[in-house]
Amino acid sequence: MSAQGSVSTSTPPRNMQEFMEGIWERNPVFVMVLGMCPTMAVTVSAINSISMGLATTFVLAASCWLVSVMRHMIPKEVRIATYIVIIATFVTVVEYAIQAISLELSEALGAYIELIVANCLVLGRAEAHAAKNPPLASTLNATGMGLGFTVGLTMIGGVREILGNGTLLGISLFGSNFQPWVVMVLPPGGFFVMGGWLLLFAIYRARKDRGDTGLTAQGASHGA
Amino acid sequence: MVRESLGQILVNTILSGNFVLAMFLGMCPFLGVTHSVSVAFPLGLATTFVIAIASLSAYLLNMLLGPLHLEFLRLICYIVVIAAAVQLVEMFVKKQSPSLFRALGIYLPLITTNCAVLGVALFQTARDYDFLQSITFALGGGAGFTLALTLLASVRERVNLSNVPGVLTGTAMTLMLAGVLSLAFMGFAGIGG
Numbered sequence: 001m002s003a004q005g006s007v008s009t010s011t012p013p014r015n016m017q018e019f020m021e022g023i024w025e026r027n028p029v030f031v032m033v034l035g036m037c038p039t040m041a042v043t044v045s046a047i048n049s050i051s052m053g054l055a056t057t058f059v060l061a062a063s064c065w066l067v068s069v070m071r072h073m074i075p076k077e078v079r080i081a082t083y084i085v086i087i088a089t090f091v092t093v094v095e096y097a098i099q100a101i102s103l104e105l106s107e108a109l110g111a112y113i114e115l116i117v118a119n120c121l122v123l124g125r126a127e128a129h130a131a132k133n134p135p136l137a138s139t140l141n142a143t144g145m146g147l148g149f150t151v152g153l154t155m156i157g158g159v160r161e162i163l164g165n166g167t168l169l170g171i172s173l174f175g176s177n178f179q180p181w182v183v184m185v186l187p188p189g190g191f192f193v194m195g196g197w198l199l200l201f202a203i204y205r206a207r208k209d210r211g212d213t214g215l216t217a218q219g220a221s222h223g224a
Numbered sequence: 225m226v227r228e229s230l231g232q233i234l235v236n237t238i239l240s241g242n243f244v245l246a247m248f249l250g251m252c253p254f255l256g257v258t259h260s261v262s263v264a265f266p267l268g269l270a271t272t273f274v275i276a277i278a279s280l281s282a283y284l285l286n287m288l289l290g291p292l293h294l295e296f297l298r299l300i301c302y303i304v305v306i307a308a309a310v311q312l313v314e315m316f317v318k319k320q321s322p323s324l325f326r327a328l329g330i331y332l333p334l335i336t337t338n339c340a341v342l343g344v345a346l347f348q349t350a351r352d353y354d355f356l357q358s359i360t361f362a363l364g365g366g367a368g369f370t371l372a373l374t375l376l377a378s379v380r381e382r383v384n385l386s387n388v389p390g391v392l393t394g395t396a397m398t399l400m401l402a403g404v405l406s407l408a409f410m411g412f413a414g415i416g417g
Contacts, residue, residue, distance in 0.1 A: 033395050036251030037339040081307055084336070088300040096296070111346040114299055118339040120252050187246045188410065191403030198396035206391050 018137050022145030028121050029152025030201050035121035039153060040190035042112050046169050049157030051105055053150025055098065055113060057143060059090045060122050064130035064142035066090075071131050083126045084117070091116045121149060159193050160184045230360045233353075237364030239412035243340050244372040245405055249365075250340030253331050254373060255398055259384075263327050264377035265370065270313050270328075272366025274335050275344050277309040278302070279362030282345035283355055302345045303336075310336045340369055375405060 028034045035056070042052045063086050067074075074082045095113045099106045106113070116122065125145055130138040161167055164184030166174045183189050228236075243249040250271070258264045285301050314332050318325045325332065335341060344365050348358045379401050388397060 033255065034252075036255065037248050037343075039248075040251065041248035080333075080336070081304070084303050084307060085300060088303050092296055092299050095299075111343065111350055114346050115249075115339050115342060117299060117303055118337045118342045120334065120337050123337050183407070186410065187248065188403045188406040190248065191399050191406055195396050195399030195403060198394075198399060199391065202391040202394070202396055 018141040019144040022148040027148045035119040043157035045161040046158045049153035053153045057146025060142045060146040065139040067130040068135040068138040234364040238368040242368040249343040258377040261377045264373040268370025268373045275366045281305040
């Protein structure tokens, strides 16, 4: 995992940098490609995506804060198990909260709320960032990552809802003559939309690289 | 709720309700270790084993937690049991085949955070499966997971040999391939009745 960013000491204050990192530069959905299960399973509509993103943000921020506070107390050998238990606790809190706020939403998201426990993004942040940094920095970083995740989810969910249903946030966009592209709200649509966004970002990055250094598109996104 | 027969559950979880291609469970290994069949297939088998153990223990835990009114502890109990099972598999693979252990790398301990494993436990609870149904669901899910991983790995092995435009390499290409596979698997819809 390429979790070690170079710590620059340039002008923007460090906390702000921690916060912004997850939103754009190392966006969890489009750059790090973490937490894919909820990314594609619940993004059939924009509202589902936003709620899932916010739920994950809360779990991420809360568990990173707690991990960071307890980072000197947790023995190294059992750290992963400890992180998992901390994360599972906050996920239970979120699950019961969503059930209390909106039963409809809770049914739409189903078991995927509980599956936040198994989101690699949360455990990855706890291990790679929160375990090594003071509480304020890691909470800010986690919140940024969570918001970046929400943005990514909403971008996918929005496209899928517009194409597959002709609506955005439940508001009809094209009138009654619109023939919905049903496959977009079915499972394959998740793969296609996600792949399409990644492709767009790869093209953008390739353009930028070529502009900066004259390199070709090759090697812009060699990974995985 | 209509009780599904064991055969229906098995066919549904392998084909039309495939864990990876229809329910998006276990995406990380699906995108991460499918560069070659020789790695994807063993990882599928290891995951199937963990899924079976997870399903079994989830069933027993549910029997224990229900009467005690401790349902809010369910998630935490599940994940701890799964983590222990993964540790067991990790020790087994390390002893049996060190080369495979190195090939699987970080993805072996990451089975703990594989949604497919926790997903089985949660879905079987949500659907009120009895003991035999749970086990069938788990084995079918594991088989479906292995199938999807092996299929994508073989496609990717072929794609590696062909001339792909630069911007398409990497995750974008894999996702497009997965989309086509998922589209193909949708053709199985309704086969399990």
